Amino acid sequence: MISRRHLLATGAALGSAAGLAACGSGTPGQTADDAKKSEAGTPTVTIQFWMGKLTTGEDAWYKKIVKQFNEAQDAVKVELTQVPGDAWEQKLKAAQAAGKxxxxxxxVGxxxxxxxxxxxxxxMSDLLPAESWDDLTETAADLVTVDGKKYAYPMLFEPQTVLFYRKDxxxxxxxxxxxPPKSWAEVLEYGPKLKSKGRFGLMMGVTGADFGWQSWGWQRNVAGHLPISDDWATAKADDPAYEKLATFYRDLYSQEIVARQALGPANDSSAFGQNKAAMMVQGSWGISQILDEFDNLADKVGxxxxxxxxxxxxxxxxxGNMKWMIDGKSKNPQAAADFIKWAIAGDDPAVLLDYFKTTGYSKFPARTSVTEAVASAPDADTLNPWRKVIADVVMPAAALEPQYDWTVAEAFGKAMEKCMRGDDIPKTLGAVNTEIQGIIDKLKLAEKAPQ
Incomplete structure (x- = not known):
């Protein structure tokens, strides 16, 4: 691992992270009391950093990066908390509501x-140097920019839905x-042939919440649009083209090509790695999980x-995307930003390259310099034999996640689940169209649409 110490020896010394006026100390931004604490080895600022639990390799990388940062200087201490995925949303919302x-x-998304x-x-516009922002790809910069200001620092992108299949x-x-199958018809043809005792032909999300995000690509593919107009003013969920998608889900379900109940969380590849499905619709993050957690499986997977x-x-x-965000009520935003610069937004792309190597190059950088570093890494295609398929075929056609309120996507996803499980398809689509229009009007989404 490359030492981060050289990143700290810059004009933006971490002593300024305390954000206090200088009062006789020898370090700009520090009070005399803070200087004494720093000299005594006591951090002047403690930053709470939360993340949802990821793959084993990623979790270890985050722990390592925090440890190295804390050891590299004594002005700021970062305390990392890894929260189980199923508890993340509830825990974060509760903390925000309590002012903690x-x-x-x-x-994530x-x-x-x-x-x-x-x-x-x-x-965060002025908390990081211009060079950090300039290195972002256009898509990454757009993702975090609102009214000309920047509110997060993107780390990576990853396609949310690609097809994994067992060659053996x-x-x-x-x-x-x-x-592998190229059409829905071939999925329905191959599925029954791949089934066996204790094994399904295809693994995917089978709940409304899962369909809310897993079907975004297929929504655009079959209808040419999402179930809401681009200006967020009109519901478009009753487009007859969506009947094809609903019918496809129903056929997968009625023929038991997919499990009647989820084999696990929709973003978890464990069941696939445990031979419970021959094909899987999963995000590209499934690559790092397969490489990290299932020995001798990679050669059998396409x-x-x-x-x-x-x-x-x-x-x-x-x-999908991962970005580092600073809470609007943080008392030490500059300290948090200095850690972000040190870890993922510094001037040396080799620093962040370690993360992408750790995850088997299964994710795609949000920074131009890091993208170039990954492309030239001699072990990129060795560690991840599928990288070029995703980089050359999937990514060029990919689009950002819809930025409208999640309740729209969730409503459509629940409608797809109802159709899958047997409800009348045209009636269900008509009902969800009315529901989405109600969401649009209630939340005044047309006034919030990107310009």
Whole structure:
């Protein structure tokens, strides 16, 4: 691991992180009392940093990066809390409501504009140097910019839905292990052939909440749009094209190609790694989990673009993202920003390259310099033999997650689940169209749409 100490020897000394006026100390931004604490080895600022629990390798990387930062200087101490995924939303919201939110946390797919409207995020525009912002890709910068100000620092992107399949199970079923399904019809054809006792043909989310995000790419693929107009003024969930998507889900369910009950969380590849499914719709993060947690499985797995409704083109899958955010009520936003610069926004791309290597190069940087470093890394394609498929085929067609209120996506997802489980498809789509229009009007979404 490259030492971060050289990153601290800059004009933006971490002593300024305390954000206090100088009162006789030898360090700008420090009071005399703070200087004494620093000299005595006592951090002048303690930062609370929260993250949801990720893969084993990622969790270890975050612990390591915090430890190295704390050992590299004594002006700021970062305390890391890793929260189980199923408890994350409840814990964070409870802390925010009680005025005890962490100084900073990792946002996964958060809608920045909504959070800014709620007063939850600190304006980071002037907390990081211009060079850090300039290195972001255009997509990454747009993701965190609201009214010209920047409210988070993006770390990575990852396609939320690609197809994983077991080559050995394809061979066993008499299917070509180098020819994954390209259309919904082929998924329905291959699925029954791949089933066996204790194994399903396909693993995917089967609840409304799962469909709320897993179906975004297929929504665009089959209808050419999402169930709300681009200006967020009109519901479009009753488009007859969505009947094809609902019918596809119903066929998967009625033929028991997918499990009637979820095999596990929709963002977890464990059941696939445990031989409980021959194919899986999963985010590219599944690559790092397979590499990290299942020995000798990688050679048996293929990764391909998500099948399209008619077998042509590429599904415009959404790209999830991870970004580091500073709470709007943090008392030490500059200290938090200095840690962010040290860890993921510094001037040496090799520093962050360690994270992407740790995760098997299964994720895609939000910074131009780091993207170039990954592309030239000699072990990138060795550690991740599927990287080029995603980089060359999936990513060019990908789109950001919809930025409208989650309740719209959730309502459509629940409608898809009802259709899958047997409800009348046209009536269900008509009902959810009315529901989404009600959400639009109640939340005045048209006034909040990106310009």
């Amino acid at each position: 939110a962490p100084d900073m946390y990792i946002g 958060n809608n920045v504009s909504v959070q800014v409207g709620n007063g939850e995020l600190a304006d 199970m394809f061979t066993e079923a008499g299917l070509d292990p180098e020819a 990764v391909a673009p998500l099948p399209t409704h008619d077998g042509t083109g590429t599904v415009p899958v959404t790209i």
